Amino acid sequence: MSTAADRLATEGYGPENLPYASFSPTGGEHRLGVRLGDRAIDVAALAAAVEGLDDAARSAASAPDLDALLAAGHGTWTALRSWLVEVVTTDGLDEAVAASSYPVEGISLHMPFTVADYVDYYASEHHASNVGKIFRPDQAPLLPNWKHLPVGYHGRAGTVIPSGQDFPRPKGLRPEPSGIPSFGPSRRLDIEAELGFVLGGAAAAGEVSLERAAAEHLFGVVLFNDWSARDIQAYEYVPLGPYLGKSFASSISLWVVPWEALEAARVAPPAREHALARYLDDEGRDPWGLDVTLGVSVDGHTITHPPVSTMYWTAPQMVAHMSVNGAGLRPGDFFGSGTVSGPEADQRGSFLELSWGGQEAFALPDGTEMTFLQDGQTVTLTGTAPGPGGSVIDLGECTATILPAT
Template sequence: MTWLDVGDDAPFDAWTLPYGVFSTDGQEPRVGVAVGSWVLDLSPVAGAELFDRPSLNPFLAAGRPTWDAVRARLLSLVGDPRHQTVVEAHLVPLRDVVLHLPFEVADYVDFYASQTHAENVGQLFRPDSPALPAAWKHLPIGYHGRAGTVVVSGTPIVRPSGLRRVGGPGGAVEFGPSLRLDIEAEAGFVVGTPSALGSRVPVGAFEDHVFGMVLVNDWSARDVQAFEYVPLGPFLGKSFATSVSPWVVPLAALAHARVSPPPRSPAVAGYLRDEEPWGLDVEFEVVWNGTVVSRPPLRDLYWTPAQQLAHLTVNGASLRTGDLYASGTVSGPRPGGSGCFLELTWNGAEPVTLADGSQRSFLEDGDLVTIRATAPGPSGRRMKLGEVTGTVTPSR
C-alpha cells in the first residue's frame, strides 16, 4: 500500500490519511496529513491556496469533488514509489510539531443517540419516570452547545463551578466547583459543504456535506447538570469545554467500517429512513490515568450520523462550513462498554480501581483521560483513528 516505512505501532497507516493543522518552530500553522509517524506538509504537494492556511475550513468549503480529488492524489503520493523524492522533502516528524484546533468551529450540536446511555442516565437521574424520554425512539434528541469552548486535544480542562444540590433530594443548593466531573466518549462529525437556510439535507446527502470524523470528549459536570437540566436540558454542566482530536479522519477512510444500525422500532419518520447503512464499527478505548477502564462500541448507536444530520436540518436550519455535531455518549449494552464515568461507577456507587491502586468515582484534579478509537481498514486489520486527551486542573 505504501513505500513508507509504516510500522504497526505508528499512529496512523497509509490509508487513514487524516487532516490536521500543525506548526513547527518559526513557521505559521498550516494544513498537513498524518501518515506513519510523520506529517506531510500539504501546501507544497497539493496546493497553497487550500493548505497554506491555519485552518481546514477553506478545504472543507471546497466540497466533495475536491475532497475526493485530493485524497486520490495523496493515496498516489504515498503509494507510488515514483513520488518518494517529492514526498520525503516535505515530511515532518510528528514529534517535532505542535498540533492546533484543526478547523474553525461554526456551531456545535451534541446528540443523545446511544440507547444504553440514555436508559442508564434515565434510571440514575429520573428513577421514578420512564428511562427513555417519550420522543427518544422517534427522533435524534440533541442540544445546541458552545462552539467557543471546543478545544484541541491536550488543552487543560479547568474544573467548572456552578449551582448544585448537596445532600441528596431536598438538600441545600450551593455554588462551588463541580464534585462530579465526568467525561463522555463520542464521535464528532465535521461539516464541509453548507446548506441554505430553509432547506433540508436528506439522509442520502450525508457524504456530500460531512467531510469527516473526530474523536470527542464532551466533559460534563454531573452535579451541575442534574440540578439545572429540567426542563430545558444541559447548559453550564456541558458548556465549559469539549475536547476534539487534532486529526480529522475523512469519511472516505471509513468505507470499510460501515455497518447496519440496530433495528429501530417503531418505524422511523420518512425523512429519517436510511437506504444506505451509516452505522460505524468504531471501537473506543477510555484510559483513566493510564488504566483502560472501558471500550465503548459506536456500532450500537441507535441513530446514525446521517440521520442526525437530516434531523438537524429538517426544520430548515442551515449548515455552515465548520459545523460540528457529536453522537452523544457512546455506551454499549455489554459489560465494559460505558462511555462515561456516571455509568461506569453507577453515579459513584461502584468506584473503579486504577492500576496504581487508587479508586475513582469521578475526576479529581490532575487526572488525565485519553480516548482512542479504531475501525476496520481495507486490509482487514483495525486502523487507528487517533486520540483526544485532557488533564483536569483546579477551579479558578
C-alpha cells in the first residue's frame, strides 16, 4: 500500500502545499486543479472517485476555476482542503489520485479566479525608504503617515493578467528637462516584485477585523509583478497618484497557494515604531509576517532575492485597513503587498532601487549592464516558504516578456 503523496510528491509540491489552479488538458475544458508534485489533479474527477465531500464543497470543486470556492466561504474551502490532504495521504488511494491527474507539462493554465477589486499597497519599509532617498534626498525618507497606516491605492482590476502573457511597452506622457512633456513609449519600464493576496467570502459592510481577515477572508497567495512605467508615473501621479504608469499590466502566478499552507512560515513583523490605531494594532496577537523569499531573474539570470519577512505591514492589517471605512469585501478581491525589498543591495525588488534611480547601472551575471527594462527581456519571479517538518512550499513562477511598443 502507498499514498499519493509517497508516490507523486516533489520538493515544494507535497501535501503541505496543494496549490490550486484553473487548467485544461489538451483540447479539454477548464477545470479546477490541485498540484501534487508534477501532476495536476482534477478536483471534480477525484471527488467523483472518492467519497467525503459535502454538497457545497463538491459543487465548488466542479467549477472551472476558484470563483465558486471563493464565494462559498471559509468553511467550504477549509473542508475541501482538509479532504484533499486526507485523500493524498491515505494508503490505497494513490491509484484514484493518479487516474484523476495530468502531467503538469501537458496542461494549459488560466487565470485562477476573476479579479473583483484590486488594491496595491506600499508595505515594505526598505522599499519605501529607498524610494524616499532617491526622490527626496534632502528630506526624511518616509513621509509622516507611513508608519501609522498601510499606504495603498485602488488600482485597475481589468489589467491583472496571467503569468506567461507578454505585453507591449506602455506609452504615455514623459517628463522632459524643458518642462514640456513628450508622448511615447516608457523609457524607464520597471518591475515590482510583490506577494499578492486572494480574498474570499463577503463582508458587505466592511470593517473586517485583523482576526476575521486571517480566519475568514484570506484564501491564498500568489507571486505578483506589478510592472511600473516610472517616467510616466513620475509625471502624472501628483496629486492623485499613479494611473497610466501602473494600469497597463500586473502579472500574477497561476498556482494559488492556500493561506493554510503558510502556517509554518509565520514570523513576527518588524517592531512597530509607533502605537497603532486599534483596528491595526497587532501587538500580542498571533504574528502574520511571512517568511517568504522571492527571486527575480532577467533572461534567466537571477539578480535579487527580496525577503517578505521584512515587510512592516502584514496581510491582515492590509485587509483591515481597506475595509475599516465601510468598504465591503467581495469574493475575488485581490491586493498586492507593494514592492518587497530587504536591507541589502541584492534584496531590492525593483530596478528603480537596483539602479538607484537610473544613476548606477547594475550588471547581470553575463556582464550585461542595465538600468531599466529593454524590449525582448523576460522577467521571472519565483518564491519559496518553509513548510511543516522541514518541507518547502513552492509558489511557482510569474513571468512575462516585454514586447516593443505598438
